[in-house]
Amino acid sequence: MANRGYDVVVDVDAEGDLGHTDLQEDLEFHSSNFENPQGQRGAKIQPDQNASFLPGGNSSSRSPSSSSKRFLWTIAFYQQFFDVDTNEVIRRCTAAIFPRANFLDVLDGNPDLYGPFWIATTVVVILFLTGTISQYLAVRGKGHFAYDVKLLSGAAGLIYGYTGVIPVGLWGVLKWFGSESANLLECWALYGYANLIWIPVALISWSPITILNYVFVGVGFAISALFLFRNLYPVLSATDVRTSKILLIAVVALHAGLAIAIKILFFAHGSPALKKGTSQGDDSRVVEMSLGL
Helix, strand or coil: CHHHCEEEECCCCCCCCCCCCCHHHHCEEEECCCCCCHHHCCCCCCCCCCECCCCCCEHHHCCHHHHCCCCCCCHHHHHHHHCCCHHHHHHHHHHHHCCCCCHHHHHCCCCCCHHHHHHHHHHHHHHHHHHHHHHHHHHCCCCCCCCCCHHHHHHHHHHHHHHHHHHHHHHHHHHHCCCCCCCHHHHHHHHHHHHHHHHHHHHHCCCCCHHHHHHHHHHHHHHHHHHHHHHHHHHHCCCCHHHHHHHHHHHHHHHHHHHHHHHHHHCHHHCCCCCCCCCHHHHHHHHHHHHCC
């Protein structure tokens, strides 16, 4: 019995006779302290100092060097935001296109900026190329065609601005309403990987068939908006019901604005924003006025 963590106490009479002992009444069991040293009695269990409040995250999975101090002006400070390899980025891209679990669980407490940066850069370049092709097809046979370099700066401003500014605003609002699970890097990672769908959409939306372009952009908006809604809903639910609904509507509305801007600014040869029969110069002026250039 001692090996099971109990002491056995038996009531024996003066003559040492056990024959009449009622074991049910005379046996008493007490907690054993055989395996508890005297010096450790009353010791409290210390909490795990490495536990993370982030959903699905734990700082113990980081490298040991992550606990050292990093300063804003050092390379080591920014290196922690790119601490992923190619296989991990591919796995996260796959999870963004074919979501099976919450993307915050896929990040596992280690959000990166490597994937979001290169995804955004790829979207910018492809939007410029396919937007130029779209404009060329719109004015083909009407004179000399000259591509507009400002289309590239417009794509960079739209994609980098949306991916960089909107997450900061969302994070700030969540912090204002007392959400402890809000994390700026995770917001950047979510919006960055959500842009992945715009790469295939931009590659196939340059065709002169207007209805197809609207369908492609609509599908891209639906997939990316669903991705953001699914992963941001648990975080936004940390606020009160009314605030969470307003924030969800704002997230979807801003994302719809991005989709509309992509359709009008880069595949505008069939867009309602342009008048029928406009020339390449008119197309350029519409882009410049829309981007404030």
